[in-house]
Amino acid sequence: MCGIAGSINHLLNIPLLTECLYHRGPDEQTTFEQENLQLHHHRLAILDIAGGKQPMQYGHLTIIFNGEIYNHQEVRKKHQLDCRTNSDTETILHAYTKLGTACFTDFDGMFAIAIYDAQKNELLLVRDRAGKKPLYYYNKNDQFIFASELNALSKQIETEVEEKNIEQYLLYGAIHGSKTPYKDIWELPPAHFAVVNKDGAVTKVRQWWSILPFYQDPVDMKENEAIECVDEYLSIAVRRRLESSDLEVGSFLSGGIDSGLVTSIAAKHKTDLKTFTVSFTGVYDEAPLARTVAGKYNTQHQEIRISFDDLQQDIEKILSNYGEPFFDDSAIPSYYVSKEARKHLTVILNGDGADELFGGYRRYVPFAKYDFFNQTSAVAAVAGLLKRIIPYSNEKQSRLNYVYRLSDLASQKGTGMYLSATTDIFSGFDQYLQISEGNPLKDLDKLFSEINISGLTGLQKLMCMDFNALLPDILLVKMDIATMANSLEGRSPFMAKELLEIAPRLKDGLKIRGRTTKYILRRLAEKYLPAELINQPKRGFEIPLKGWMDKELRDITLDYLTSPQSYAAQFVDKKFLSNLIHKKIGVSDEKRAKMLYALFALDVWHAKCIRA
Secondary structure (H helix, E strand, O other), X not given: OEXXXXXXXOOOOHHHHHHHHHHHOEOEEEEEEEXXXXXXXXXXXXXXXXXXXXXXXXXXXXXXXXXXXXXXXHHHHHHOXXXXXXXXHHHHHHHHHHHHHHHHHHOOEEEEEEEEEOOOOEEEEEEOOOOOOOOEEXXXXXXXXXXXXXXXXXXXXXXXXXXXXXXXXXXXXXXXXXXXXXOOEEEOOOOEEEEEOOOOOEEEEEEOOOOHHHHOOOOXXXXXXXXXXXXXXXXXXXXXXXXXXXXXXXXXXXXXHHHHHHHHHHXXXXXXXXXXXEEEOOOOOOHHHHHHHHHHHOOEEEEEEEOXXXXXXXXXXXXXXXXXXXXXXXXXXXXXXXXXXXOXXXXXXXXXXXXXXXXXXXXXXXXXXXXXXXXXXXXXXXXXXXXXXXXXXXXXXXXXXXXXXXXXXHOOOHHHHHHHHXXXXXXXXXXXXOOOOOOXXXXXXXXXXXXXXXXXXXXXXXXXXXXXXXXXXXXXXHHHHHHHOOOOEEEOHHHOHHHHHHHHHOOHHHOOEOOEOOHHHHHHHOOOOOHHHHOOOOOOOXXXXXXXXXXXXXXXXXXXXXXXXXXXXXXXXXXXXXXXXXXXXXXXXXXXXXXHHHHHHXXXXXXXXXXX
16 A cells, blocks of 8 residues: 655645655655656555555556555466566556556556557556545646645645635535546546646556446346355455465454454454454444354454544544544544554455445435336425424334435435435525525536436436445545554455456345345355344444534634634525524534534634644
8 A cells, every 4th residue: 555646747746745645655755756746755655565656667667556456466477477576566567567547457456557659659548447546636837746645736736725625525425527626637537547648648547347237237147046156256365365465464353254264264364363442432232243243253352442432633634634634533533443453454355345245224215116226206395395394313223213314315416415414414494505606516416417328227226326426525535534644554355456347247135125135145144153243233424413513623614714704604504603603593402413524624724734
């Protein structure tokens, strides 16, 4: 795992770049220069520590690379590549030399790659299928600059905020696709490559993989066959992620199915596996369930207790690490978990991706029964009426709250329906946002329209939207920054190439069965995990956000939002903001906390990344 950056027609400020990317690669920093081109690499040495140094050259190609190709030895054998080292970086160079951009489809891994071709005098950038590894670029006035993180890139140039994208953040909770908070700074989308010529112009951006065709090509598997298939592919994925490291690999172990499956399979391959369970003060403690799994597989188990006593002092750093306004409050425990885990290991397995691929969210259940993407106006009208008469509930897991959310969902259409089903920040209150002319959600609207006419079921549409929006825009960004801020590499077996290409093809009934989520993984878990864990509801990190906004984060939030310098305040009706702060709005405590936190996160970003 590393941090990368580079430029054409721009002299990089290397000391500033090192300051911004050091946490991604504290082991070694190297720069390659040729005429008007620079490639800069920060290395976190994990695989072939002696032979995997970068930038690496092969013939007329020079590469810098962030990530891991877990099946690179298999790729070598398949294509008879003659490599000198054990480094996956060398495998990429040889595979690209032989196959060109077609080689990326063979890779099981997470990656952001830059390859300079001296013969063609052009630069190639590419990202992995799901977008686990980030890559941003600036392109203006014949200058081209790229970097692994927004903070590293934005500090190399004079930046200007693109306020239409800030409006998108407030409505959605993120900035979708290739856009960022800055004018002239873009994100290379997942599963895309870009070509940049010697003059610093982007001449081509192409998508090299998509999950949609796999949803459109269902496989007719019996239940037991599907379970065996997922078991085989997950076992391969775990084994690869254990073997592709010269350092010790551990595993996060919660009381849930996803990390439990990963851990149990990993323990079969590694007898001295270290596992970590994290519990937080004031929330549900999964340690007893995790302890049961650890005992069953005799892992070297550690329980880490984390409090949020220092949250007020840490929150600005946690949020400003992202280089953009970041709404997902689970970034807070993710940061603390990664910080603690790094004291013991450099590489750790997790269960990320299982929910989006196998139907792990409670909100998927109604979509398995009804296609809300194509609901009638009559249904929307009845749902809107029902929503107005149902009282708010402060209990997130209550049946009343579920019915209210379902009514809100059914009363919406288009992208508004998707937002209601996912981030749900200002849904129902967006009239109080100061939105300028033009549609800030047009990129999401385009994605929604493409998926809505794809011939998929309602459940498939929602899961496909999540894979293309929620996962790369929020969830993967969260974990990349939270782990890498602490120089920790997180590996996600559920996001292996084979699982990404079989999970979408499985029937809906293997994902949602009645009100049971993640049905096929629960069946598979019967082979590995104790029954009391399999039947637990999904919890994830249970975030006490409403408590934080009333206690740990109350003063700092008020300081930001009531300051004359508040950037967020210009996007919200002043009376509404005052009522929101003073609890004079008829809304659940959870929803109020969510709206306040989204505004607070925006203010912190602007203060620390723009004004500072």
